[in-house]
Amino acid sequence: xxxxxxxxxxxxxxxxxxxxxxxxxxxxxxxxxxxxxxxxxxxxxxxxxxxxxxxxxxxxxxxxxxxxxxxxxxxxxxxxxxxxxxxxxxxxxxxxxxxxxxxxxxxxxxxxxxxxxxxxxxxxxxxxxxxxxxxxxxxxxxxxxxxxxxxxxxxxxxxxxxxxxxxxxxxxxxxxxxxxxxxxxxxxxxxxxxxxxxxxxxxxxxxxxxxxxxxxxxxxxxxxxxxxxxxxxxxxxxxxxxxxxxxxxxxxxxxxxxxxxxxxxxxxxxxxxxxxxxxxxxxxxxxxxxxxxxxxxxxxxxxxxxxxxxxxxxxxxxxx
Numbered sequence: 001x002x003x004x005x006x007x008x009x010x011x012x013x014x015x016x017x018x019x020x021x022x023x024x025x026x027x028x029x030x031x032x033x034x035x036x037x038x039x040x041x042x043x044x045x046x047x048x049x050x051x052x053x054x055x056x057x058x059x060x061x062x063x064x065x066x067x068x069x070x071x072x073x074x075x076x077x078x079x080x081x082x083x084x085x086x087x088x089x090x091x092x093x094x095x096x097x098x099x100x101x102x103x104x105x106x107x108x109x110x111x112x113x114x115x116x117x118x119x120x121x122x123x124x125x126x127x128x129x130x131x132x133x134x135x136x137x138x139x140x141x142x143x144x145x146x147x148x149x150x151x152x153x154x155x156x157x158x159x160x161x162x163x164x165x166x167x168x169x170x171x172x173x174x175x176x177x178x179x180x181x182x183x184x185x186x187x188x189x190x191x192x193x194x195x196x197x198x199x200x201x202x203x204x205x206x207x208x209x210x211x212x213x214x215x216x217x218x219x220x221x222x223x224x225x226x227x228x229x230x231x232x233x234x235x236x237x238x239x240x241x242x243x244x245x246x247x248x249x250x251x252x253x254x255x256x257x258x259x260x261x262x263x264x265x266x267x268x269x270x271x272x273x274x275x276x277x278x279x280x281x282x283x284x285x286x287x288x289x290x291x292x293x294x295x296x297x298x299x300x301x302x303x304x305x306x307x308x309x310x311x312x313x314x315x316x317x318x319x320x
Contacts, residue, residue: 070170
């Protein structure tokens with residue numbers, strides 16, 4: 001298992017500058033943003049044969065763990081209101097859907113050109129606000145949302161299959177699959193096709209009081225990528241703020257907040273042990289969204305904490 005990093009936290013810097021820095025800290029892989037407007041990877045150039053980014057990264061002993069195309073993926077199902085206007089060339093909902101689906105298909109092709117096995121991202125949800133079944137009609141509307149999910153993403157996954165690339169959904173708030181039950185439903189609606197699995201981030205289960213290890217043991221073979229991000233339920237604040245607070249991430253009085261690995265409630269020894277036990281041997285990709293510490297503190301502390309925990313080689317046969 002290798003330790004990687006999602007480079008978008010330094011999106012304002014040239015990719016080579018970021019590569020030099022994270023390589024010096026000991027990171028072995030990079031997860032690259034792929035949505036339009038990011039500064040680290042241009043899908044259009046990749047599809048025209050430009051693989052210079054991959055060659056540059058090799059000079060710093062870095063491999064690409066995944067392309068991340070979360071923003072276009074969100075628009076496949078929505079929301080399609082003004083909250084996603086800045087992510088698309090049109091404010092028209094139907095144009096957003098079309099744009100999102102096209103961008104996801106292009107990401108699959110680009111990943112294939114770069115010999116990257118997986119594209120991470122979101123699927124969105126046309127019925128996220130219907131998860132709570134009141135008014136009672138919400139329950140029927142929510143069920144119809146799954147039909148829309150299967151139809152649109154089935155077409156996208158046909159493209160992924162064509163290029164031999166996997167799509168890894170980050171189970172996450174505002175996705176139609178946000179917990180264990182809905183993750184299972186997503187697999188079922190897509191007939192458990194091999195192209196669809198998960199980019200597993202334990203922090204998004206902590207906020208729901210779900211044990212991440214249960215997810216790993218249930219979906220081990222469908223976990224194609226992992227995010228290394230911690231989450232904290234502040235004992236003194238959660239009694240007042242709860243586990244679903246709103247407002248700025250910088251609020252120090254939130255009951256829940258994301259943290260750098262080792263600074264929250266994820267039991268990383270149990271987490272890594274569970275991954276090894278189900279046969280996962282790919283990457284832990286650090287994603288920095290900690291509102292307490294700087295990016296530099298986060299990058300340094302994450303790898304210093306995680307590196308000693310990596311099981312380099314699992315035991316395949318008892319020796320005693």
